[in-house]
Amino acid sequence: MIDSLYLYPQPRGVYRTEGQTSFKSRVNISMETTEAEESAVSDVRAEERICSALERYTQDSGGPVDDTQVTVRRRPDLHPQGYRLELSGNRVEITYSGAAGLHYAVITFEQLLRRYGGSLPNCAIEDEPDLEVRGIMLDIGRNKIPKMETLYALIDKMTELKLNHLQLYMEGYCFEYEKYSELFPEETPITAKEFQELDAYAKKRFVDLVPNQNCFGHMAPWLAKEGFQELAELPEGFAITPAWHMPASTLNPLDPRSIELVTDLFDELLPNFTSSFVNVNMDEPFELGMGKSKERAAEIGVGSLYMEFASKVFDAVRKHGKKTLMWGDIVTRHPEVIPSLPKDVIVLDWNYEGASSFENHCRLLRDNGISFYVCPGTSSWTTLSGRTANMKKNILDAAENGLKYGAGGLIVTDWGDMGHWQSLPVSYPGYVYAAGVSWQVEANREHEMETYLNDAIFQDRSGVIGAFLMELGDYYHLERSTLMNMTYTNYVLTRGLLSVEELEQGLKDLIQVFSMMGGVQLEYAIDYQYEALIEWLERMSLRLKEVRMSVEDANTVAAELENTIRLIEQGVGLHRYMYRIGLQDVTAEKAFLQEIIDKLRKTIAEYERLWHMRNRAGGLLSSMQSFRTLLKQYEDELGRLESVT
Structure with a gap:
């Protein structure tokens, strides 16, 4: 050989x-x-x-x-x-x-x-492939709904990588449900005709376009609308910590109107797809058993309460002649209900941290005769530019254990939490690596994928961009932070200009949230390498100038990556100002604030311009809200400093 x-x-x-x-x-x-x-x-x-x-x-x-x-x-x-x-x-x-x-x-x-x-x-x-199903799940439910040409181009890239499964995750009004269109006038959803045409395009390329609609937890966009609040388990929402309040997001499983809404959604959505499957999600129903269903949960247990509603959802899916895919976080947390899972349901086992293995869940599902897929992540969301080392470790672990324990497939997830700030090229390394190891684990675990990124994805004559993207996703090592599923730099941008005390308390609260969700007590630590990050930003800006792409969207890709570096620079600058690094007096503070205000205005303008290159308008204002809030905070702070000098 x-x-x-x-x-x-x-x-x-x-x-x-x-x-x-x-x-x-x-x-x-x-x-x-x-x-x-x-x-x-x-x-x-x-x-x-x-x-x-x-x-x-x-x-x-x-x-x-x-x-x-x-x-x-x-x-x-x-x-x-x-x-x-x-x-x-x-x-x-x-x-x-x-x-x-x-x-x-x-x-x-x-x-x-x-x-x-x-x-x-x-x-x-x-x-031949190691895993039968090899795919991507792209989040279009949080702010960013791609234009059709973006989705067609994604399917073309998937085809060349021998990927055969695509889901577009939805939790709000991403699809044009005609019955409910008046509730979401500001949205720009995908229409029935567009999904039908995309389905036909994918099918010709041996890509199964699988419908996806969350229908239990993650229903906040629906439950915020007039007439739907009363369907919530906890209409007023709930507090994870005293300072961390979550809006209502979970349907009341005991209210018959909940399954009526789910059935309505499926009746409009599912006929537009030829796939034999639908992902009903049903993950993270945080409030389940805490409000209107509390008495029932005490009687039969939260796991059984979950399965009572899930069985109604399965029936709604069967009515359309399809099989159910569903996330596995609840059934693996409540293994006593696993024997009650129907044979036509496939569990999607998710995990996005390289430090945590898929093995235990894979063994549990295999031993109980449950069909399942492994679902790692691109590690691109809530990071700005990814977490390359974590991505590779997470995806490889999924592929290895999926193969070892008989998973039916691997689907790499690409989420859009907190504004969906990452640009699409940032996710390409995760797509490519997942395609490699899900096709053949041993042949591709160490196989150099940078060359494929250079030659096929970006057609970069300089041969730089593959390694550039991999390094772009490793800046989080310079943060030396114990945060999971995000980078510290991305986090501070979402929170804005705070006092050091407010920032650090918020981080402690966030770690408490992670501990509650994961069921493991975590500790927070950070050793932020500010000077090293400044040097890294300068080096990456220079390296990007070496890239010579000839793909059709080369100018867009280059601008997206340049603005990604600007966004990271904004997070680094915000950290500097909050901790007053190298800012010994008010004069230095004012000069730095004016500099970063000018840069932030340019970054926001470019973010908006680039958004429209690949995506629909709906969701843009919400995505940019944290940036605009930060800009206003900076301007107010500069005004305050000028008033006292």
Whole structure:
């Protein structure tokens, strides 16, 4: 076996044979398929794609080389998504079992031609995935709803990475529910027609577009609307700590109007998708058993109370002929209810911290005969630029334990908490790494993905951006903070200008929230490396100038990453001002405030401009609210200082 051929995801096996393969763009294709197999071949458009790739990536120079001979045949004993690709002389032979396997074989052939042109060593590639389902779940429920062209481009990238599952997470009015449109006049949702067209586009590329709608917890946008407040378990919300109040977010499971609302949503949403599945989520019903259902919870237990409502949701899904996907945080916390899970329900086990393993939950679900997927994260949300080391450790642990304990798939999640400030390119390393290790864990755990980011995702002639993005997501190491699921720099931007005492009390409260949610007592510590962060920002700004991308959205990507650096700089600057680092007197404070005000105005303007490049307008004002609040705080502080001098 050889590893000299660069492919991503790296295949299961690459075997070198004697000689060299040389291609011409002129091609003779033999499709050795029966009439019953013709539909699979036509679904993949194999002949058209092979001819197009040879024409695009090879050059005929005359001479003795014969036309490229391509043979495509079916071999039923292969994995349904597997294939064998043999290159010898001027001959290409593709064998496959299912249409998806043929599709992936052609993707590999296209990638070889794109990277090596018309000449490479004779070899045979034998390949199939470790995990059947390999996907992305993108949050469109918190502020940021992508434009359709953004979603089509995402599916194209997924196709090249052999990913086959896409969910768009929804918890508010992200889909145009006609029955409730008057409640959300400010939103810019995806329409039924748009979902239908996206579904058809994805299906042609062997990507299952799975509908997604939260329907128990995370219902705050609905419960805030007039006429829906009374459906809440705790209409007034609840306090996690004395200083940390949460709005009402969980439906009252005992009120029949709760399942009526869920049924209404499904009846409008689900007919627009051809997928056999729907993700009903049902995670983090924080108030469950604390309010209107408290007596019932005391009688049968919170886990059983949860399952009572879940069973009604399952029935609503079955009415549409679909199978249920649901998050596993409640059932793994209440394992006594696991035996009551129906066989047509798949549990999505989530965990986003590299320091915490999937193993215990995977073993629990496997031992109870429960179908499940592992769901790590991109680590991009609430960070501005990601947490690269955590992302890789988290995703690899998910893939390893998913494979070990029989998971049906891996879905990498890309959330939008606290404004969805991360730009899309920041999430690409997580998408790419998840695609690699979910396809073949051993072949891709250490395989260099920076080259794929450079060549395929960004087409960067400088070869810089892959390593740049990986380092951009590691600034959190310079914070030396024990915060989970976020960076300290991102956190201070969400809180704004506070006194040191207020900031530090808020951090203690946040750690208490994490402790309550995770069921483990945590401690907070930070050793913020301010000077090192300033040096890092300067270095990253210079490195970004070296990038030479040729993708269609190159200018947008460059501007997004430049503004990402500005946002981090704002967080670093806010920390400096609150702790008065190097600001010995009022004159220095005023000068620094004026400087950072000017930079923040530019950052906000650029954030707004770039938002409209990829996303719909709805949610933008909410996303920017913390930035505008901070700007006002700075201006007021500057005014105060000027009034006393």
